[in-house]
Structure formats: structure tokens, C-alpha cells
Amino acid sequence: MNIILSTLNAKYIHTSLSIRYLKAYAQPEYNVQLAEYTINDPAMNIVTDLFQKNPDVIGFSCYIWNIEETIKVIKMLKKINPSLIILLGGPEVTYDTREWMEKIPEVDFIFIGEGEQSFKQFLDEIHGKQQFENVSGVAYRKDGKIAFNPQSGKLDLKSIPSPFRFEEDLPYLSKRITYIETSRGCPFSCQFCLSSIEVGVRYFDREKTKDDIRFLMKNGAKTIKFVDRTFNISRSYAMEMFQFLIDEHVPGTVFQFEITGDIMRPEVIEFLNNNAPKGLFRFEIGVQSTNDATNELVMRRQNFSKLKRTVTMVKEGNKIDQHLDLIAGLPEEDYNSFRKTFNDVFEMRPEELQLGFLKMLRGTGLRLRASDHDYVYMDHSPYEILKNNVLPFEDIVKIKQVEDVLEKYWNDHRMDETVEYLVQHVFPSPFDFFQQFGTFWDDRGWSRIGHQLEDLYRRLYEFLEESYEEELTIARSFMKYDYLRNQKHKPRKPWWSDLLSKEERSALYRKILEKPERLGTKFSEKQFTEKDLFKHTVIEVLPFNIKHYEETGEIIKDDSLLLVHYEPNEGKTTVFTSPIRELEVKVS
Structure with missing residues (x-):
């Protein structure tokens, strides 16, 4: 057959x-x-x-x-x-x-x-x-x-043959995500998750798993994602695997794990911070909610202060990107409670914050007891909730507006400094920025059309121009800063109109060439010619001291020169700054 x-x-x-x-x-x-x-x-x-x-x-x-x-x-x-x-x-x-x-x-x-x-x-x-x-x-x-x-007893996972040795898969390993499983089951009982149904955790053979990983790396696998529900449930096992991956990884390979943040010991994080190459590991951490009553209702044991300690330590190590998950629509978490959850988690500044909506999965305890909280949800997959007793549909729509701009303006990291300025200095909280901008975005119909990079800048500018005109000058400067430093090549057509005249730009370039050390040792060592500056750099004047802001987060009025150099043929960008007063030139 x-x-x-x-x-x-x-x-x-x-x-x-x-x-x-x-x-x-x-x-x-x-x-x-x-x-x-x-x-x-x-x-x-x-x-x-x-x-x-x-x-x-x-x-x-x-x-x-x-x-x-x-x-x-x-x-x-x-x-x-x-x-x-x-x-x-x-x-x-x-x-x-x-x-x-x-x-x-x-x-x-x-x-x-x-x-x-x-x-x-x-x-x-x-x-x-x-x-x-x-x-x-x-x-x-x-x-x-x-x-x-009826089902028979659980399989002995150590006897299952490797699923990674098929010849037809080898040409695609470098182009696709490879999923690997080292255990089945979950020790927790979260009532919204299918993994809560299987009691206990069973492990595959460790040495076979290591051989599989060696084989995958040898044959070009670049992204290997562990699908274990709680990779770090066993500290000794996690440490053994982390050490193995550090010792034997092939440069360019990335390993992703689902981590339970509040059970990770500080010494494990210190080990990773000290020994893991930057970019080798990526953590996904499900926070879901910081509302203790909500977590209790879904049988989710979570110590948020310990979770926060883990996320903070990992972030300070600057070795591992973190993806944190939230779920809107959990029991007894209304709009205001979710706003607090969002702000609690965004405060940790994860590299990616995934805002999802509760799905009433078949077989889960929450679906079986949906009437306890008046859940109304889709009849078809993905069974996403439409409302419950504390979260009406109109509030879900508002949170979806937050999700839309969160993806574009935070998770894609197109303008981190701009967002940081807005959530710290302009809006009452991060959630309020994303909500107000998300509502504005939705009202304009932008959620139904595509966007180029310049469109995203123009649309944020339009939002701020309408409602936050007093803060617009500083915000626009941060947008320029983000735009210029994140490009790989000199922009052909910036989204803003020039504020400097040609004469002012020429004067700035002449002053820079007279005393290049004013922009720092690294700049003077490059020994730029006049042709290099005019052809491969962009200069802008910012109305605040950018160096002081980067060091302290404080904005003081002191015009700064921003010079961005785009390395020809290398796709590399270098940013140099200097107070305008040190260049001894006036600009309007």
C-alpha cells in the first residue's frame, strides 16, 4: 500500500x-x-x-x-x-x-x-x-x-527512533525551523493549556538527543527549537544540555527554549551570562497574567517577583533574547487588570512581547468550565474568546488595537528609542501609548492595508502631530535617530523634510574636517575625506543632548550633531554624536 x-x-x-x-x-x-x-x-x-x-x-x-x-x-x-x-x-x-x-x-x-x-x-x-x-x-x-x-500505556520515549535522519529532509535543514523534543508532559496544571492534561514528565534518551543535535548541526540546521513545555523543570538536565550546546554548537546556530521563569535559579543564569555566546540561545517565557487571583483560577502557580528577577538577570547579561507571552481574556481579568499586566511585563523590556488572546482549546479545564465565567467563544478553530463576564467584546477590540501596533513598533524594533521616549516621558504608561496609537491607527483604516518602513514613521508622526504637538519636536528627533541608525545604506529619500540648509550642512562638514577629534577618537581614526563625508554620511541636528540622554535618560536642551556613516559595500552603520557648541558653528 x-x-x-x-x-x-x-x-x-x-x-x-x-x-x-x-x-x-x-x-x-x-x-x-x-x-x-x-x-x-x-x-x-x-x-x-x-x-x-x-x-x-x-x-x-x-x-x-x-x-x-x-x-x-x-x-x-x-x-x-x-x-x-x-x-x-x-x-x-x-x-x-x-x-x-x-x-x-x-x-x-x-x-x-x-x-x-x-x-x-x-x-x-x-x-x-x-x-x-x-x-x-x-x-x-x-x-x-x-x-x-482505549489507549495503551505511555511509550518508553528512550525506545523511539530518531525522526531526523531522512535523506529528503537534509537539503531543507538550513532553510526551516527544526523542532526537537527532549521530554513529554508538563508538571503544571494550567487550565487553558493542553499540556496540563498529561500528568508527569517523561524524558528521551539524553545521549541520543545529543547525537541528533550533532547530526542536525553537521547538516546545516540553523534554528533548532525545543518544544518541551518546561525545558528547565530539571535544573541538572537543563544545565547539562546548556553546557553541551555551548561546547559543541556550530557558529550561526540558534537554540530556542520554553522556559518557566520563576523556577530558574540565579546560578543557572549567571552560568549562561558568563559562558553562553551571544545569540546562541533564545528564551520564550509565558507570563500570561500578573493578576494573582486570575492565576489561581487557572491553577497557574507563578511567583512574579522571581520571574522578574530571572528576566532582568538574563537581560542584563545581554546574551539571550527573550520572548514573553501574555494572554488576554483569562478569568476575572478585566480591561484595567490586563492594562496592569501589560505594564508589569513591558517594564522588563523583553525583546519581544507577544500579546495573545485566550483560546478555549478542546479538552482543557477552562473550556469544560466555560460557563463559570460566562465565556462566549468561536465555534470553530481557533476557539478564540469573544467575551466573558468581565471583558466585553468592545474591550477585546481595544486590546487587539494594542496588539497591532505593538507588533509593528516594539517587536520589530524599528524605533526603540522613540518608543522608549514616548512611554517614559509623554504617556502615562506603555499600555496607554500603544492603546491610544492603536485606536488612532484603527480609526484611520491602516490595519487593513500594507506598510512600507517610511509609512510607519509617517503614521506615528501624524498621530503625535494631532494629539501631542508640544512633544513633537523631541519625538521627531528620536524618530530621525532611530531611522538613520537602523538603515544599512544611506537613505535615498528620508520621510522628513530637511531642517538644515545646504549652507549649514556644508559649514558643519567643514568644521568636522577641521578637527575630526571633536566627534571622538574612533571618528578621527577613520580619516574621512570630504568626499567620504558627503557621499556616505548623513548629518542632522537634534534639539537635545543625545549623549546625556543615552547615559541618564534625562532630556536637556543642548543641540547635538548626529552624524551617521554608512560603510560602502559592507552594510554597516556607525553613529557619531557631538554637542553643536563644540563645533563652533551656528544652525537655525
């Missing part, structure tokens, strides 16, 4: 670990083909490609992000070939399995939970006597009725 395992990933750069485990577990007795697509691929294109592979059996790995598109594909495939056997598995269909079997009559089998052993048993039966009552953890159709076989 021709057996195919497929899934629709969220993006092209993603890969499916689950179908690779199934393929590896089925070998060497059975040769299974893999076929991956994305949710953005037209369903007809997917159906056409799968049909041309001439399958007898197709299995799909199902998640909240792909189930709706997967159903479209399934229905078309079954119409084309009614004899095709269709299997489903994955977290989205593991719960409410009877409902899925009734909802999608085209599906013949649904695998429940951990699938490696069940899939192998299925292959044995489909190639043999087809006595599917011998397959554990599966729902199937028998005599016009839906039958269920």
Missing part, C-alpha cells in the same frame, strides 16, 4: 515533528511518504499534489491552526477517490473524538493522543487481517457505528 502522512504547517519555514516520529517508528517494516504544505496553499493545489502521489492511505496531523483547511482537503480527496482511507491525529482531534467522527464522515480513523505505537499497529492490520480492534488508542467505523479502542 502507498501510505502518506501529511500536514498543513502555519508557514513554509515550519516543519512537522509529529509525522516524522510516525514515519521513523514505522520503519523499517513500512516505507511511509511525507507531504507537507502550508495553510496558505490553495486547497485544490494540495489535493492535486496528493492525488498525483496515488495514495491508498493518507494521514493528517491536525492542530487548531490547520483543521479548517485540512477538512476542505479531506472532503475533496474523498469525493475524488471514495476508497481512499483517511486518518487523522494530533491534539485538535484527540478530544471530542466522537464529534469529529460524526462531523467529518469522510474520516475513517482518528488516533487519540500519542500516536507512534498506534500508527504502527494500524499499519500491521491494514497490511494483514484488518482487525482494527487490535489497534490501541483509535476511533474507527465498524458496521455503521463508531468504535473506540
Whole structure:
């Protein structure tokens, strides 16, 4: 039989670990083909490609992000070939399995939970006597009725073969994210998370895991993401793996982990700060809420002061970028409470702050007890909430406005100094800046159109010009500062109109050439010619002392020269500053 395992990933750069485990577990007795697509691929294109592979059996790995598109594909495939056997598995269909079997009559089998052993048993039966009552953890159709076989015991993870050794994957390792699993299960019981359902944590064989990582790096993998729900639950294990990755990493490789922040010991962070190469590791930390009552209701034990200590220590080490997660819509967290949560977390200035909205996942405690908090949510995936007893839909809309500009103006780091100035000196809090700007953005209809870099600057300028005219001069200067220092090449057409005349620019350049040491030793050592300055630099005058601000965060009125040099052919930018008074030239 021709057996195919497929899934629709969220993006092209993603890969499916689950179908690779199934393929590896089925070998060497059975040769299974893999076929991956994305949710953005037209369903007809997917159906056409799968049909041309001439399958007898197709299995799909199902998640909240792909189930709706997967159903479209399934229905078309079954119409084309009614004899095709269709299997489903994955977290989205593991719960409410009877409902899925009734909802999608085209599906013949649904695998429940951990699938490696069940899939192998299925292959044995489909190639043999087809006595599917011998397959554990599966729902199937028998005599016009839906039958269920209970799951067997948990797998010994140390016996599962590697999912990373397929020849067809090797050419793509450098282009996609590689997901790796060193444990299954989670020690916590957060009621909004599927991981809370499985009790206990089981580990894969450590030495096999290390061999897999060596193999992946040797064959070009650049981004390796650990999908363990709490990578640092075992301090000794985490330290052993961190040390291994530091010792044996290939330059250019990045490892990402999901970390529980409040249980990480200071000595572990100190070890990483002292020994990890910059950029080697990236941490994802789920904060979700800083409201203690909310956390208690979802059975989420969290010591925010310890979490804050961890995030702060990591940030001060300047070695590891951090991605922090929030969830809007948790029980009894209203708009004002979420505002406080946002500000509590933004105060730590994570490199990325992900603002998500509660999804009522099948099988979770929160979905089972949704009526306790009057939850109303989407009937279809991703089951996102629409309102509850303390958070009406209009407040959710407002928080979505925050999310929109947060992504563009903080997480993408296009204008960090500008945002820092605004949230520290202009608005009552970070949340208030993102909310007011997000509402302005939405009112203008900008959330429905695309944006170039210059558009983002112009739109922030337009927002400030309308409501914060007194602060506009300083804000515009910070925007220039961010814009110029973040470009790799000299901008051809800046988004602002020139404030300096040609005569003033020429005078500044002459003064700089007369005494280059005024811009510092590094500048004078470059020995710029007049041609270099005019061709490869941009100068602007800022109405405050930029050096003093960088050192103290205090703004004092003292005009500064900002000179930005763009290295030709290198894509490198260097910023030099000096008080205007030291150049002994007047500008208007």
C-alpha cells in the first residue's frame, strides 16, 4: 500500500515533528511518504499534489491552526477517490473524538493522543487481517457505528527512533525551523493549556538527543527549537544540555527554549551570562497574567517577583533574547487588570512581547468550565474568546488595537528609542501609548492595508502631530535617530523634510574636517575625506543632548550633531554624536 502522512504547517519555514516520529517508528517494516504544505496553499493545489502521489492511505496531523483547511482537503480527496482511507491525529482531534467522527464522515480513523505505537499497529492490520480492534488508542467505523479502542500505556520515549535522519529532509535543514523534543508532559496544571492534561514528565534518551543535535548541526540546521513545555523543570538536565550546546554548537546556530521563569535559579543564569555566546540561545517565557487571583483560577502557580528577577538577570547579561507571552481574556481579568499586566511585563523590556488572546482549546479545564465565567467563544478553530463576564467584546477590540501596533513598533524594533521616549516621558504608561496609537491607527483604516518602513514613521508622526504637538519636536528627533541608525545604506529619500540648509550642512562638514577629534577618537581614526563625508554620511541636528540622554535618560536642551556613516559595500552603520557648541558653528 502507498501510505502518506501529511500536514498543513502555519508557514513554509515550519516543519512537522509529529509525522516524522510516525514515519521513523514505522520503519523499517513500512516505507511511509511525507507531504507537507502550508495553510496558505490553495486547497485544490494540495489535493492535486496528493492525488498525483496515488495514495491508498493518507494521514493528517491536525492542530487548531490547520483543521479548517485540512477538512476542505479531506472532503475533496474523498469525493475524488471514495476508497481512499483517511486518518487523522494530533491534539485538535484527540478530544471530542466522537464529534469529529460524526462531523467529518469522510474520516475513517482518528488516533487519540500519542500516536507512534498506534500508527504502527494500524499499519500491521491494514497490511494483514484488518482487525482494527487490535489497534490501541483509535476511533474507527465498524458496521455503521463508531468504535473506540482505549489507549495503551505511555511509550518508553528512550525506545523511539530518531525522526531526523531522512535523506529528503537534509537539503531543507538550513532553510526551516527544526523542532526537537527532549521530554513529554508538563508538571503544571494550567487550565487553558493542553499540556496540563498529561500528568508527569517523561524524558528521551539524553545521549541520543545529543547525537541528533550533532547530526542536525553537521547538516546545516540553523534554528533548532525545543518544544518541551518546561525545558528547565530539571535544573541538572537543563544545565547539562546548556553546557553541551555551548561546547559543541556550530557558529550561526540558534537554540530556542520554553522556559518557566520563576523556577530558574540565579546560578543557572549567571552560568549562561558568563559562558553562553551571544545569540546562541533564545528564551520564550509565558507570563500570561500578573493578576494573582486570575492565576489561581487557572491553577497557574507563578511567583512574579522571581520571574522578574530571572528576566532582568538574563537581560542584563545581554546574551539571550527573550520572548514573553501574555494572554488576554483569562478569568476575572478585566480591561484595567490586563492594562496592569501589560505594564508589569513591558517594564522588563523583553525583546519581544507577544500579546495573545485566550483560546478555549478542546479538552482543557477552562473550556469544560466555560460557563463559570460566562465565556462566549468561536465555534470553530481557533476557539478564540469573544467575551466573558468581565471583558466585553468592545474591550477585546481595544486590546487587539494594542496588539497591532505593538507588533509593528516594539517587536520589530524599528524605533526603540522613540518608543522608549514616548512611554517614559509623554504617556502615562506603555499600555496607554500603544492603546491610544492603536485606536488612532484603527480609526484611520491602516490595519487593513500594507506598510512600507517610511509609512510607519509617517503614521506615528501624524498621530503625535494631532494629539501631542508640544512633544513633537523631541519625538521627531528620536524618530530621525532611530531611522538613520537602523538603515544599512544611506537613505535615498528620508520621510522628513530637511531642517538644515545646504549652507549649514556644508559649514558643519567643514568644521568636522577641521578637527575630526571633536566627534571622538574612533571618528578621527577613520580619516574621512570630504568626499567620504558627503557621499556616505548623513548629518542632522537634534534639539537635545543625545549623549546625556543615552547615559541618564534625562532630556536637556543642548543641540547635538548626529552624524551617521554608512560603510560602502559592507552594510554597516556607525553613529557619531557631538554637542553643536563644540563645533563652533551656528544652525537655525
